[in-house]
Amino acid sequence: MxxxxxxxxxxxxxxxxxxxxxxxxxxxxxxxxxxxxxxxxxxxxxxxxxxxxxxxxxxxxxxxxxxxxxxRMEGIEQHGDVIKVGAGVNWHNLVMLLCEDEWSGLENLSGIPGSVGAAPIQNIGAYGVQIEDCIVSVSVFDRKDGCACVISREDCRFGYRDSIFKGEYRDRMVVTNVSLHLSKQFTPVTSYRDLQAANVQTPLEMARLVKSIRSRKLPDPANAPNVGSFFKNPILDESAYVDFRSAHPTAPDGVRTDEGVKIHAAWLIERCGLKSMRVGDAMVSEQHALVIVNTGAATQSDVDELATRVREAVSDRFNLSLTIEPTVLPL
Ligand SMILES: Cc1cc2nc3c(=O)[nH]c(=O)nc-3n(C[C@H](O)[C@H](O)[C@H](O)COP(=O)(O)OP(=O)(O)OC[C@H]3O[C@@H](n4cnc5c(N)ncnc54)[C@H](O)[C@@H]3O)c2cc1C
The missing domain is CATH 3.30.43.10 (Uridine Diphospho-n-acetylenolpyruvylglucosamine Reductase, domain 2)
Structure with missing residues (x-):
């Protein structure tokens, strides 16, 4: 080429x-x-x-x-239980291919759109698993030094929807390959509410189950253009979480993580009555409050204005600050 x-x-x-x-x-x-x-x-x-x-x-x-x-880099290479994948490979296709081959580790991340190279940027995660759980290293082209190098998992500084590529290395590294450590031993991760009753015997069954749950819950970009969750779930320390729960006893249980207790941004937005709120053709999805959809001819400024109104409403009502998840490129 x-x-x-x-x-x-x-x-x-x-x-x-x-x-x-x-x-x-x-x-x-x-x-x-x-x-x-x-x-x-x-x-x-x-x-x-x-x-x-x-x-x-x-x-x-x-x-x-x-x-x-x-x-657009292609290629999937196996070295023992480490799989090195080109950054341009489609993420969901990779997950299904590996699950069909009985590799375990990525099955809960089926159905996430996008490329392999972008996956470590925001440490993609879903259904109790994040890509950091499987990453060995990320190969990059360093724009500053003009050379290729390999960044170990520890040096990626992964966090909740976060990594060094969104911080210190922002706009510096072009991801070219990602190396993943997988296992032929299937240990299902069923901590997430929707998966607790899952009766699955193989990674492929889990991947299919997750994909079908996602299809029911999330608007499909093919019919309702969107970027997935528009806001991150706020993380509270234990005492702030206790205060939050006593003030809002009907809120769904938070999810305990290493970083604190994650509370559901979708619930906050719904409680503010913001589902279906619009600016121009940008709208808070009726199907899922965390998602902003383009109902026709929305522009970046419509989406931006709608996100600002959502953040203000949540801040006024709950005194909590919502962080935007996707990359909003400057005008
Ligand atoms: C319907 C839907 C559901 C989603 N569900 C989830 C979910 O469950 N969990 C989740 O974590 N995310 C989810 N997402 C978000 C998205 O799928 C992921 O963030 C995905 O990894 C983005 O991949 P992409 O190739 O489209 O990246 P892009 O949108 O093209 O880029 C995203 C960012 O990464 C940078 N980037 C992309 N590729 C590279 C590269 N090779 N090197 C350096 N920088 C790069 C870009 O500059 C940009 O800042 C969802 C999105 C949609 C539309």
């Missing part, structure tokens, strides 16, 4: 929120060499670089300035 740069590329149909967006310049990287060529291009022209996977967790402005690079 030869590296090439196009100009004025319409990305409106290739982001899951279906926001109108055009890239000033656009390229796809099928290898580390392509990433290096993209960097040379932006350096020569003094342009900014935006790295995208499948654009399922970004809120795009109408014009993407500079060069938009879509990561």
């Amino acid at each position: 030869k590296f090439s740069v196009e100009d004025n590329v319409n990305l409106s149909m290739s982001n899951t929120l279906r926001l109108p967006a055009r890239a000033e310049y656009y390229c796809e990287a099928y290898s580390t060499e392509h990433v290096a060529e993209a960097l040379t291009f932006v350096e020569r022209q003094g342009l900014p670089l935006l790295v995208l996977g499948d654009a399922s967790n970004v809120v795009l402005p109408p014009v993407l300035k500079g060069l938009t690079l879509r990561v």
Whole structure:
């Protein structure tokens, strides 16, 4: 595949929120060499670089300035019980492929849209599992030093929907491969409420179950364009959680994590009566209060304004601050 740069590329149909967006310049990287060529291009022209996977967790402005690079590296290699995967591989397809081969570890993460390369960026998680549980290392191209290197799991500084790639290494590393440690021994993770009664014998059965639960609960981006959860669940320390529960006894139980007690942002939003609230064509989903959907011709500013109103309402009523989960790219 030869590296090439196009100009004025319409990305409106290739982001899951279906926001109108055009890239000033656009390229796809099928290898580390392509990433290096993209960097040379932006350096020569003094342009900014935006790295995208499948654009399922970004809120795009109408014009993407500079060069938009879509990561497309393919390839799945097995080295014992470590699987090294190209950043451009589709996440859900990878999970199903590995589960069919009886590898266990990723089954609870089936049905999450997006690419493998983006998965460590926000430490994707669902149904009691986060990708950090399986990551050995992340291979990257370092834009600052102009070379390829490998970052160990410890150095990724994973947290709840967070990693070093959203902090210190923001806009610096292009993920090229992810190495995952899996097992042929199936130990089902059924801590999550919906899975407690699960009667599954294999990773594949669990992956199918999770996918079917997700399809029932979450709006499908194909019919209701969205980026999944728009807000993170707030995390409270134990004493703040006790106060919260005594003030709001009907709130669902929080989930205890290493970082504190996670409370349900969807419940907070619902209690504020915000389901179906709209700004332009951006709307808080009727199906799931954590999701903002594009009902037609929403723009980034509609989505932005709606998110601000949700955050203000939750702050006024509960004195809690909601954090936005997807990457909102500047206008
Ligand atoms: C219906 C729906 C359900 C979802 N459910 C979940 C869920 O259960 N759990 C969850 O955690 N997430 C969920 N998400 C969010 C999303 O699927 C994940 O965050 C996913 O990992 C994003 O992948 P992507 O390739 O689309 O990334 P993009 O949206 O393209 O990019 C996301 C961010 O990562 C950066 N990035 C992408 N690829 C690279 C790379 N190779 N190198 C460096 N930076 C990169 C981008 O610059 C951007 O900041 C959901 C989204 C949708 C639409």
